[in-house]
Amino acid sequence: MLPHLKTIGAGGLCALTLLLAPHSACADEGGISFWLPGNFGSLAAVPGTPGWSWATVYYHTEVSSAAGARFPRGGRLDVGVGGQGDLAFFGPTYTFAVPGLGAVGSVSVLGIGGRNNASVAASLTGPLGNTINLSRSEALTDIGDVIPQVTLKWNRGVNNIMIYGMGDIPVGAYDPKRLANLGIGHGAMDFGGGYTYFNPQTGNELSGVVGFTYNFKNPDTQYQSGVDFHFDWGASRFVTPNVQLGLVGYVMQQISDDTGPGATLGGFRSRIAGVGPQVGFMFPVGDMQGYLNIKGYKEFAAENRPEGWNTWVTFAISPAPPEPGTAKPIVRKY
Template identity: 25%
Template sequence: MTLLRFKTVIAAATALTAVLPLNPALAIEGGASHYLPGAYNDFGMNLQVPPGFYFRDDLTYYWAQFPDGTTLGRFGAVHLDQDLWLNNFKLAWASDFEVLGARYGAALILPVVFDFNLSGSIQFGPHQVSGRNNNGGIGDIAVAPLSLTWKWGDVHVNLSQFVFLPTGDYAAEKVVNLGLNRWSFETLAGLTWLDADRGHEISFNIGFISNTRNAATDYQSGDELHIDYTVAQYLSEAFGVGVTGYYYTQLSDDKSPLLDRLDQARRFLNLPGVDGYRGEAAGIGPAILYSPEIGGKRVSFIGKWIHEYDVNNRFKGELGMLSVALDF
């Protein structure tokens, strides 16, 4: 299938989901956000650590489809789904000096997309038009120039500021892009309570993301809020199990000339308006930690699986993540 024909399939599928009353189109431009479920919820995710450099590698597989597709009665249907293999390399630095009683640190995250595959189809009676496209390479780099961590007994509190840079490959005419062609600014606040004697842990993060306008498409994605949590039990110094999850919601409407045109089309058909395309989703699943000593240093291996539910205006799917973390 030619690229032009496939772009027609995806564009038509997205437009149909916008116009039809059953399911609106994807919120946040193209359903793509700098927020990645699973990347913010972990064992000891807000602990104040000793000064030094820390490395972490997260391998993520995410399979999802537009919830339930969109049907046109017995005459047609629209379907979209995606497969993503992503690896995040994270380098963090914890300093030995304090700011306002907190330990200062910084971080850099380099995302490498091994494969991002998007497919779509439109079926009218016995006739079907379908297509598939994929891409891979460097995504949008994130930096955290400010990270402050306080510690009071068993309670650890972190406040961080992240900046997502539009470094990933992007072109408005492409079906699958590695970057979002916009800057995102995220303020993240988190708390971890860890009872070292009994091995109990409760951790959560709250993040607020503000997005700039995509100049190539004149699309302004709305502000985003996410809450990520982990409840864990350590069975030994080297082994722990837990439940992890998230809640995501969009706080403000998406805005663009395209949405205005779709809103007019829906109202012309006596259908509800576009209503801002606000996205919402939640997910939950198990997590496991194994931290043996290797060469005199403790190395952590983490596995997570998150099942998404209560999804509106976003892709819905399953996420698996395997991670390794160490200090040097």
Template identity: 30%
Template structure:
């Protein structure tokens, strides 16, 4: 939703863009620690700008482009892992979200929305692994369709300058997967993610948004690996400098809250529980029929994951 459409639908709010809503799609990054292969079904950092605002009735398309680069793999202590060196991970993703907000249909005072997300990834990973028998070079790459997301029902409420969305999404293992490969477009297990998003506009030029979700993962029956459940918060604080331009800071917090297990045993003795916090600047622009946002997010406070930088280019257009 652009600023103009947003104002027309909720005239008490003056915010320029509707480009940062949920995509919730695939495993966009797949590597070594913290949940199997280290990736997430949910692309952390995507739901930042106006995440609690549901678009008006009709059809909507969102395009999300992501670039992620990491040169450090962090262990459980918060220090670079001693088991690898020369670590390099590059991941690019393109995802398309289709959204339909139902006309003249409400439930408990909320408007209703259905979503689906179609992601594609390009992954490249290489590093030196240090083993008792010496150093071994490892590398892998993969390109293709990742895991689809289906969000059958989201409820959106709009109370003055407070906007909320509640929904449930399912991640389906549609991406290619081979347990012998170092990286895979798909994760080969299902996930269910209840989520809640809120946007508060205390004054016309200021926005605070957050989206929280809890990911419940199923077992990968090929490897008998059960990735732990995950808690994620995307957030944004924005200031509108003109009717169409907004600047701000956005990022995410991720924490794995249960252990990884394999064959019924905790993995590596500590469950491989991942953690990361990220923050960075954002800029967004919107017109009546098109919105775009550019975001940079720098990772820190990392445990059992790569530590890197994430860049998003997000676009929105309505269509009939």
């Protein structure tokens, strides 16, 4: 039995429910998608403690495609793409009780900044696929898009349920002629829901989050990426009241075709999966609660997108949950 976990909530683990950003090798137009697989993880659906919190995430990724793999980008085809990203995601979250719904709500606004390196073996254009560039690469250090997010969460004993919605405000560094970008060049919306089983007495936890991304048309290229389905999961155990060990994974599958004048490769539906370990640590920060999580994914089963590996290092500060018997719960428990 781990008594301290009775008050953990998600207040100290809010960063596991955060953050997405375009990176150098996802899906859709140019191999770039709005949803960043691995965005949700362990304890994603557990309600947080009311108040302000802040999360900062360092994200590193390295990916590459097969030598002859082609990706549409800005009216051309890039062949044999690869990339490396070092990004920082950061932003505040405000958590509050929603009495009429018996839920806990939260609102987040997330920013992105960092460096993206991208390369191609060749770029093709024109009806005959003429080669216009060979083995070129670019690097960009700048800011990315802004990501607002809203969640509602309910707790019933060991069962926790979440619904969420988020979007992309395309204000980040983007140019369809560049290889390296930190924005996706178009708006997007993502909606979904999740479930977490969390038993504070044993420290065992299992979470899964399902979502769908709708992409608006890119006004610079008139290319519209299809709808993406994604499933993120996490499983962990608190081996002590403050140390968490477990596994994380994701699956992402495009379920509708890309469209528009630049969709010369047809529907170009993509797929990726990843799995890896995670470790987390909780600790006091003054009268707040700190949380540090490190997780990594090895990708496989790629289709119409590069694959590789990525690592997340998350640091979050949030209101400490009340001690047992000192405050009423913020949601009803049955």
